[in-house]
Amino acid sequence: MRAFLPDYQIKAPGSLAEALGILAAEPGVWTPIAGGTDLMVLYNAGRLQGRRLLDISRLYELRGVKDDPGYLALGALTTFTEMLEQRAVHQFFPNLVKSARATGALAIQNRGTLGGNIVNASPAADTPPALLAYGAEVELVSVRGSRRIPYEAFHRDYKKMDLAPDELLASIRLPKPQGLGYHFYRKVGTRQAQAISKVCLAAYARIEDRVVADLKVGLGSVAPVPARAFRAEAVVRGRSLDALPLAEARAAILEDISPIDDIRASAHYRQVVTANVLAQMLLELGKVRTA
Ligand SMILES: Cc1cc2nc3c(=O)[nH]c(=O)nc-3n(C[C@H](O)[C@H](O)[C@H](O)COP(=O)(O)OP(=O)(O)OC[C@H]3O[C@@H](n4cnc5c(N)ncnc54)[C@H](O)[C@@H]3O)c2cc1C
Incomplete structure (x- = not known):
């Protein structure tokens, strides 16, 4: 059921100090609202829990x-x-x-x-x-x-x-990344645009002397929270670009994630696609020219 506007109260403080004062006086009572693109969807569906909104958009x-x-x-x-x-x-x-x-x-x-x-x-x-x-x-x-x-x-x-x-x-x-680096971002959704991701993988690798000196991999839609792929990173870190451990990394990333079945994809789909996208990232990383 749609929400009823008069049930809601909104305050629009003019300064950060004022906003923080309102939150401190009644912790947990006021819900900050910035662009409102998530909150207004909940409001429209009658699912917005907090009835008191703190408009922070002008701070x-x-x-x-x-x-x-x-x-x-x-x-x-x-x-x-x-x-x-x-x-x-x-x-x-x-x-x-x-x-x-x-x-x-x-x-x-x-x-x-x-x-x-x-x-x-x-x-x-x-x-x-x-x-x-x-x-x-x-x-x-x-x-x-x-x-x-x-x-x-x-x-x-x-x-x-x-x-x-x-x-x-x-x-x-x-x-700011220093030195030679490799950036990778891939969102897999039902469409190229305007889709919620089924799997999302971002990576940044720092390269020194054709070796992966550091690697961080961020994942979306495959765990209860946005998560790092610590195990897969550890497998790849310190390895030469010419001998990246694809199979080992694919196995490791499955230990990093805990996907669920939902309306957008099955857990199995997410496992397969996460490993495939990681392999794509590593294949591209292996082709980085360092000379
Ligand atoms: C049609 C549509 C398509 C969308 N597509 C995508 C998409 O493709 N990818 C994607 O990631 N998201 C998508 N979104 C979700 C949404 O647009 C994003 O999450 C957006 O970044 C939310 O920002 P906002 O300022 O509008 O948040 P709000 O709705 O204002 O707030 C969201 C939450 O954050 C809290 N909050 C906001 N700012 C602060 C702050 N500074 N401090 C503390 N708490 C704060 C609020 O209290 C609330 O809980 C989509 C939404 C819609 C309606």
């Missing part, structure tokens, strides 16, 4: 991009379109470009935010695998101050996060 403190020589910090309110307009995102984080382009259609990209994509905590969201592959950190703020944690530690279980009821996600910080 300039959560906007903007800081382009430092060592890292890029994206405000939580950065939209997909704004990400696509950033030269540094294209230069250093092409997987993030692909993930933003793969998200919804233009209206969603104009309105939806990176922070909302993270805190909505869908295992099928498109930016988290890219953020995991780049070793992102998230900055969380409350009246108690701010703290920064690795993004890989943020999602604890399905829709459960390291985010206190009085905290907001303020920004996402990405260390």
